[in-house]
Ligand code: HEM
């Protein structure tokens with residue numbers, strides 16, 4: 001009995017001392033946040049795994065101000081200056097929970113790589129997604145959107161279509177065709193791609209990352225998990241391997257593709273800059289994942305808000321239809337100059353950022369000055385797009401879908417500095433030009449060809465009622481399409 005008392009007493013004392021340390025003495029103790037979050041990771045992880053973390057963090061900023069201590073060792077920073085201070089630095093990498101490699105994989109990808117490997121990868125990949133290279137993909141993008149439209153022509157006669165699903169098929173076909181000149185065929189089959197579904201099981205990734213916050217649990221699971229649990233992952237790598245092999249058999253592909261760019265790189269680069277075979281595979285998978293579901297979110301978000309705001313929709317339709325004499329004249333160069341279209345796209349990325357949060361970084365051993373605060377080493381820091389883009393400090397009427405704000409400058413220069421939906425710095429979005437091209441073309445060509453509307457009896461839910469697991473968990477968005485020429 002006496003022993004038990006001693007043990008309980010010791011544990012109690014330990015917990016108490018640790019709590020006092022975390023709240024009063026820890027180097028981050030001057031930053032406020034909910035006490036239960038500071039004392040334990042658990043509330044944070046519970047919110048994250050129930051798809052509500054970005055919403056909660058926004059509320060915390062509203063309560064506690066621009067710097068919130070969201071965990072013992074983590075700050076969320078809602079200040080435009082933090083974008084530059086965090087993301088422009090090469091030595092701010094993802095914390096270990098978020099930058100790991102899949103089990104059994106040795107090769108790094110852009111996501112997991114240490115700074116030097118990451119720089120080597122970007123040097124090879126940037127030319128394949130530059131503005132110039134992206135222009136060469138336009139015919140491919142166009143062809144798949146034409147295919148989408150011909151599928152919609154048929155589907156729409158039977159009733160409303162789920163724009164989320166169709167956008168998803170299209171973005172997958174485009175990114176796979178651009179990668180290795182062979183699409184996943186989602187539009188043809190009108191089904192998703194099973195393998196990719198595994199990589200896109202974002203909820204599972206969040207659970208895996210959560211476990212890594214408890215290293216003893218992580219080690220335990222690594223020991224007891226049967227090898228077969230990783231079979232699906234191995235299938236994906238095998239599939240990737242086979243597709244790369246099939247591509248290598250094509251001497252003269254019909255259009256420029258990523259593998260072609262990488263082949264050129266491998267021939268011309270100094271030995272130290274070359275990719276290893278396994279690194280190519282991991283990076284290709286990163287590009288495919290990064291370049292598909294994100295765009296599905298953006299396109300679904302655009303149609304959601306257009307349908308919710310008939311005024312904006314008719315203004316955009318007018319701009320599109322009055323700018324071109326016929327469909328064949330539409331191209332991305334011309335579309336990049338349409339002010340309202342591009343404002344609608346930015347406004348969509350503001351309210352439906354494909355990465356609402358998840359841009360966490362770890363402060364290096366030397367510490368960092370972020371938005372004027374001296375932040376100690378090993379702190380996890382991030383800017384949450386969702387909090388920043390909906391902040392009343394930077395955007396007037398922040399919850400309203402008002403594309404005009406990007407044209408009339410009502411929010412001032414700080415709004416531009418707060419708004420980085422593609423992040424910035426060495427880890428920014430590799431595919432921004434491609435993403436803008438796909439958004440412009442897909443939105444425009446759909447609105448050129450169809451009058452769109454919510455079908456009678458259906459009503460739109462609020463976009464923010466959807467959960468967020470890494471990206472938005474998109475509910476079907478049923479849209480009635482009637483062909484303008486019919
Ligand atoms: C509207 C669509 C898109 C948005 C809003 C978006 C946004 C972002 C953001 C915020 C990041 C930084 C992530 C981080 O720091 O953790 C990122 C990274 C990345 N994106 Fe995109 N993205 C989009 C579409 C695309 C497309 C079409 C591609 C295809 C090439 C792509 C490929 C990537 C890759 C490979 C990375 C990792 C870059 C690195 O770590 O060096 N993204 N994206």
Ligand SMILES: *[C@@H]1O[C@H](CO)[C@@H](O)[C@H](O)[C@H]1NC(C)=O
Nearest residue numbers: 165168192193196197200474
């Ligand atoms: C998009 O397609 C992928 C695979 O084809 C699938 O895993 C994912 O769930 C789809 N997303 C939506 C929102 O339909």
